[in-house]
Amino acid sequence: QQQVKQSPQSLIVQKGGISIINCAYENTAFDYFPWYQQFPGKGPALLIAIRPDVSEKKEGRFTISFNKSAKQFSLHIMDSQPGDSATYFCAALSGGSYIPTFGRGTSLIVHP
């Protein structure tokens, strides 16, 4: 059973464009939603995270939008750059255990 569904599996964007990755979850106990970025040959690293008490969080060119009623959250990368080319994972955690449940990942390629 896939608790966090992520789409698309792959994404190609031109430099300067907006990259959008979506995730949906079922478990209403989830209360922390991080995004991880993974470059080839590296382990994933935390990029940005949000809690459900806010609908949006922005850090530089990266924004998480959160829709609690729809149980969906998304990552927006504004002015996408070739250096953003990586695999992105959404995740969800619930209080108490805080064991991350990951989406299947999105491979982003930003063309120069």
Place this chain on the structure above:
Amino acid sequence: DVKVTQSSRYLVKRTGEKVFLECVQDMDHENMFWYRQDPGLGLRLIYFSYDVKMKEKGDIPEGYSVSREKKERFSLILESASTNQTSMYLCASRDGMNTEAFFGQGTRLTVV
């Protein structure tokens, strides 16, 4: 900076061999995790440990075991390696009071 170090970047083992994957973290984290990463399947939890000598099965524990004799070290053991265990293995650690997980660089295991 938190450092999670996996002992090998690449390993090639033969079917039936006993394989040890080692992970060491330097931040005194209580929680440690082993994930397996496969294309299109994302990160799947194999085992986790929330204290020395304590372990819990994740989503795909079959064919694996773990050992945590010291707080900083978490080992993943493949008792009898099989070709379907060819994969990227990622170790992670997390402070019990925090939500962010820190990953190692991964071990790419090939079983022939």
